[in-house]
Amino acid sequence: MGIEISDLECINYLTAFDTAIDKGIERFEKFWLMFDFIYKFSKVKKEEDSCMETLRMMSESVLTRKRKEIEIRQTNKVNNKEDKNNFLERLLYFSDELTEKEIIDEVHTMIMAAIDTSTTVVLYTLILIGSYPTVQEKIMNELKDIFGDSDRDVQKHDLVQMRYLEATLKESMRYYVMVPFVSRYIDKEIKLKNCTLQPGNNCLFVLYGVHRNSMWGKDADQFRPERWLENEMPSNSSAFMSFSVGKRNCIGRMYAMMFMKTQLSHILRSYTIYADYMKLKLSMEVLLKPASGHYISIKKMLKNCKEIIK
Template sequence: MTFMGLPPEEVFKRITNLRNDYGDRVVITAFRRHILHTYKEEDIEIILSHSRNIKKGIAYRFMEPWLGTGLLISTGNKWHRRRKILTPAFHFDILKSFLKVFEEQSQSLVEALRQLNKEGTEVLDVIPFISDHMLYTICETAMGIKLDADKTETKVEYKKAILDIGAMVMERLTTFYLHSDFLFNLHPLGRRFAKSLAKVHSFADNVIMERKKAYDSGAVLNADNGEGKRRLALLDLLLESERKGEIDLEGIREEVNTFMFEGHDTTAIALSFGLMLLADHEEVQERIFEECKDIFSDSSHSISMSDLGEMKYLEAVIKEILRLYPSVPFIGREIVEDFMLGDIKVKKGSEVVVHIYDVQRRPELYPEPEAFKPERFLEADSRHSYAYVPFSAGPRNCIG
């Protein structure tokens, strides 16, 4: 089987059909690389729960010029140190302080849709529209700046560059001859990538240094979060770690760039697929609407964490969206220590790909697997704990 010359969507189809043709374990050999593809929940548990085989697959190195070796890409002691530094940034109280940002940006998105409707826009390309608004949200929570409120050329260029880079990484990933750094750097795609990368790094570096000056002088006075408290960005928490000697400025740059990517891209993809599914299932839309009416009645008060906790059906809808369309459909690992996968030995130096997309569509785990049925997640869950892993699992699960 060859993937050469195929567009990304065709590569995806072929990879997801491997299980139908060859079973739950498939080995692909490419340029002397041996890549084991796994589709079964028991195998996935062994792989993702392994305490030492946490090194990301070779494909992740295509993002290294952009993200450095931040939390997404690093491994070993560096990954453990960064995880320890960043975990407090996802404490419940920190996330609670971001709720006002999420609400403001959600209202902005709705208002933008209303404006398009007034202008008579009948067809909207959802993915770039949603990506823009998710980028605004993560920019404010990660770096403490309002990207949507400032139309200066540098901010517009930054927004375009960060969206373009993600697309270029995917194009490289699915164009196998561009896996060579030498060929990629000579190729027009590689040259475009370098230009976009320079803009992204320059912008992020300037924001970090400006924020550092303000932080060092004690002048970090973000907008009030609605409760009389200052609103801290992820960058502020990283600067506090830098003050303690736990991370340097290059490390801060790595983590800011990492969270700018991870925080907007995955969320935008999930929301885009979610809108598609809701458009196709008006009865689900109606049930979400009724749940919101029961919680808010006719009140226009700001949303609270307790309000979110009452949205049981909406939570089930989100889970079902991520079951059908996980934002990261595959996870790659480069094996650094031999281990047994059932009756086979997986050797150091090989690669393993975990098929999240496929395991979440196994009919023995999810009856009518192609159907959009949020009620699956309202029922008692007796499935294998690794049958639903849209945020990965084990020691290297998604920090968010």
């Protein structure tokens, strides 16, 4: 977003974010907390409010620093081309049309919805790559064809050539769907094969189950990136729901894919990954998170004599 944030600020923000999510789940699990008149006097509410205050203060601090930076730049008539396209700069450009709360909400969305999910997807992908040496070898060969021995930055045209890496990333997102379930409010009657959903209710979609459904084939429970390259996809285009579907799908899906492919390509050009996904124990909360550690290690490649994966 064009603003430097200290390690301590990052730790405080992420801790507050994780705790706020945990408190939301705790309220969901304890039916008596669903009643507002009970919830507002509960310890869970107090802890959640404290976390939200930390998040708000952090966002306000970022906005204040960015506004001051823009003001100094305008005073000195400095044109910073690197900042003109960053998210926060563009958001503040529309500050006359947005309230302070709306801007802060957008900052929260950018940090929490984008960064936390994307980095966790990259983690799962690395775990799976490290668990399948043949997959890792194919990716490394593909990156070798694109970059050779160069350590240059990734360009947009490079991303298009990363076909097997993209297939691996998508298969990872299918296998470990980051948001395991989503809820939708029913505003009109919907007739299904065996029942009718009535308006005024909420419907919970278990995306983890959709991604392991038999429509993906007999090997739906197996990690196999090749399915994305061999035209073995389900006939229903909505079968892949990692970015959700419909009017409320993820608006940043294209950016997220570019971000994750760039991250993975940088890591896999420099490190060999070792992991064992079979040891993973998952916690199905708002996000699908490892509950038992990650079981992953990395080894730096030698610059002139890269390790050969056996």
